[in-house]
Amino acid sequence: MSKCQQNTPIADTGTAKQYDAIVIGAGMSGMYQLYRLRQVGLSVRVFEAGGGIGGTWYWNRYPGARFDSESYSYGYSFSEELLQEWDWSEHFAAQPETLRYLNFVADKFDLRKDIQFNSRVTAAAYDEAETCWEIAIEDGSRARARFLITALGPLSTPTMPNIEGIDRFQGESFHTGRWPHEPLDFAGKRVAVIGTGATGVQVIQEVAKTAGHLTVFQRTPNYCAPLLNRPIDAETQRKIKASYPEIFERCRESHGCFIHQADSRKALEVSAEEREAFYEKLYGEPGFGIWMGNFRDILVDQAANDTISEFMRKKIRERVKDPKVAEKLIPKDHGFGTRRVPLESEYYEVYNQANVQLVDIRETPIERITPTGIKTGDAEHAFDMIIYATGFDAITGAFDRIDIRGVGGQTLKDKWADGPRTYLGLQIAGFPNLLTLVGPHNAATFCNIPRCIEQNVDWVTALIRYMRDNDYKRVVPTVEAEEAWTEHVYEMAARMLFTKVDSWFMGINTNVPGKRKRTFLLYSGGAPLYREKCDEAAANGYAGFVLQ
Numbered sequence: 397m398s399k400c401q402q403n404t405p406i407a408d409t410g411t412a413k414q415y416d417a418i419v420i421g422a423g424m425s426g427m428y429q430l431y432r433l434r435q436v437g438l439s440v441r442v443f444e445a446g447g448g449i450g451g452t453w454y455w456n457r458y459p460g461a462r463f464d465s466e467s468y469s470y471g472y473s474f475s476e477e478l479l480q481e482w483d484w485s486e487h488f489a490a491q492p493e494t495l496r497y498l499n500f501v502a503d504k505f506d507l508r509k510d511i512q513f514n515s516r517v518t519a520a521a522y523d524e525a526e527t528c529w530e531i532a533i534e535d536g537s538r539a540r541a542r543f544l545i546t547a548l549g550p551l552s553t554p555t556m557p558n559i560e561g562i563d564r565f566q567g568e569s570f571h572t573g574r575w576p577h578e579p580l581d582f583a584g585k586r587v588a589v590i591g592t593g594a595t596g597v598q599v600i601q602e603v604a605k606t607a608g609h610l611t612v613f614q615r616t617p618n619y620c621a622p623l624l625n626r627p628i629d630a631e632t633q634r635k636i637k638a639s640y641p642e643i644f645e646r647c648r649e650s651h652g653c654f655i656h657q658a659d660s661r662k663a664l665e666v667s668a669e670e671r672e673a674f675y676e677k678l679y680g681e682p683g684f685g686i687w688m689g690n691f692r693d694i695l696v697d698q699a700a701n702d703t704i705s706e707f708m709r710k711k712i713r714e715r716v717k718d719p720k721v722a723e724k725l726i727p728k729d730h731g732f733g734t735r736r737v738p739l740e741s742e743y744y745e746v747y748n749q750a751n752v753q754l755v756d757i758r759e760t761p762i763e764r765i766t767p768t769g770i771k772t773g774d775a776e777h778a779f780d781m782i783i784y785a786t787g788f789d790a791i792t793g794a795f796d797r798i799d800i801r802g803v804g805g806q807t808l809k810d811k812w813a814d815g816p817r818t819y820l821g822l823q824i825a826g827f828p829n830l831l832t833l834v835g836p837h838n839a840a841t842f843c844n845i846p847r848c849i850e851q852n853v854d855w856v857t858a859l860i861r862y863m864r865d866n867d868y869k870r871v872v873p874t875v876e877a878e879e880a881w882t883e884h885v886y887e888m889a890a891r892m893l894f895t896k897v898d899s900w901f902m903g904i905n906t907n908v909p910g911k912r913k914r915t916f917l918l919y920s921g922g923a924p925l926y927r928e929k930c931d932e933a934a935a936n937g938y939a940g941f942v943l944q
């Protein structure tokens with residue numbers, strides 16, 4: 397592949413190192429992209445902000461962090477040898493095991509030699525004259541490549557709440573997405589957890605086991621469903637290894653690439669008794685079956701959704717002893733499955749413990765963090781430790797934090813000011829040779845993510861191989877293709893009930909300026925349709941793209 401010449405769109409100091417492709421991020425996406433591009437014979441450099449590989453599983457070390465996907469459906473599928481060599485110990489593995497797995501993958505395929513750690517990319521500029529991208533790294537160094545591939549992560553930019561006084565707290569405080577590498581002890585301590593999303597639910601269950609006193613500050617309650625995790629015994633391990641092709645085929649066929657396939661019936665087609673029995677069955681089964689394997693209309697039809705929401709409310713009332721606390725834990729402003737469903741093990745029972753208190757901050761808002769604790773409208777709470785489980789600036793957050801400039805110096809942030817516009821969630825008009833893995837409007841955003849990562853990476857790799865074989869240097873989508881895709885994304889979304897609810901699915905994050913207006917970030921047409929659209933474009937000579 398011909399190299400780009402030295403040019404200096406970002407700074408004119410020193411010589412930038414040159415590669416065929418630069419990948420930003422060394423999570424599951426970046427690692428697999430590196431592996432594939434090496435096979436095509438490209439020189440590749442991966443730049444990673446963290447000190448090790450693994451992305452999500454490197455950063456999120458909080459107690460309780462674990463899969464909601466079945467472990468054996470989450471791992472990479474590309475290497476039969478890898479599948480046979482690795483034993484998952486639990487149906488839903490915990491973070492340390494997943495990080496061990498990813499390090500095992502990095503060792504097996506010798507990935508680290510092309511990854512540069514502790515290297516946050518701050519800017520990326522397209523050099524039209526040379527058809528190249530130049531990136532700037534935090535330490536002032538630069539690098540250039542024909543292709544720039546972002547593998548930034550959908551949930552990699554933690555957000556702190558907008559509360560006065562956070563810096564003045566004198567105890568220990570941590571965001572779950574930036575958890576320390578050393579183990580923390582909660583025994584006897586007065587601990588606060590702010591946030592009750594998927595992460596909050598996981599960390600609360602663990603901290604409640606040993607904390608002297610735990611106070612949970614909840615703004616939005618969620619419908620949490622049982623995880624029902626258990627170890628994988630030797631016989632099950634053998635069966636899993638023998639049936640990987642079927643497991644991945646099942647994932648391929650389902651809407652979100654989970655092993656759970658939606659039921660072909662509609663919720664109101666069956667009798668009330670039959671419906672109740674089906675919900676009981678799903679509630680007694682592990683994982684996302686109750687979300688992804690439910691009646692096919694619960695996420696699109698309000699009347700159908702009301703039936704499962706009422707069922708979940710009943711479960712909360714049964715499990716929480718104090719009726720007043722139970723009412724606080726019951727969502728009132730959205731239906732089941734219209735926000736990310738946290739999976740739990742004894743979460744609701746935590747609120748029956750004498751050492752746990754729930755504070756509803758919609759009733760008594762947090763006024764400020766004080767040097768010794770948290771001041772709400774009606775009380776002053778003293779703490780030794782505050783845990784912020786306040787989530788991420790989802791999907792576009794990591795893009796917003798890099799100054800990305802395309803043709804004519806246009807910034808991506810400006811281009812996406814009213815919401816993302818992409819073609820296939822993989823490329824952007826005006827930003828040639830920039831490819832966005834797991835980016836907005838890509839099926840990977842609403843997926844058992846590694847299954848979609850493999851599809852994204854394989855598609856991008858095939859495009860690059862095609863360009864090399866046909867001597868093309870530049871690929872960019874047409875404005876028309878981008879408009880049509882954006883319209884398709886919105887059409888697919890219109891039928892979904894979650895477009896009527898404020899959540900990160902809809903680009904809402906009240907802790908981030910400019911993210912209070914609903915914009916659709918996901919692709920909700922399902923992975924099979926998405927794959928079909930990507931394959932169709934490729935089969936038609938990359939229809940919708942201009943290749944030069």
Ligand SMILES: Cc1cc2nc3c(=O)[nH]c(=O)nc-3n(C[C@H](O)[C@H](O)[C@H](O)COP(=O)(O)OP(=O)(O)OC[C@H]3O[C@@H](n4cnc5c(N)ncnc54)[C@H](O)[C@@H]3O)c2cc1C
Nearest residue numbers: 421423424425445451452463464465516517548549844845
């Ligand atoms: C707690 C938690 C649990 C999850 N559980 C599941 C699950 O059960 N099933 C599921 O499908 N998904 C789950 N996810 C989603 C998870 O993010 C994906 O499954 C997957 O790990 C994404 O991989 P990735 O490589 O695309 O992104 P990431 O793993 O987020 O990696 C992105 C990397 O890019 C780096 N980066 C970002 N910006 C820059 C920059 N400017 N310069 C340099 N480096 C940069 C980051 O440091 C990070 O290491 C979970 C997410 C979280 C937070």
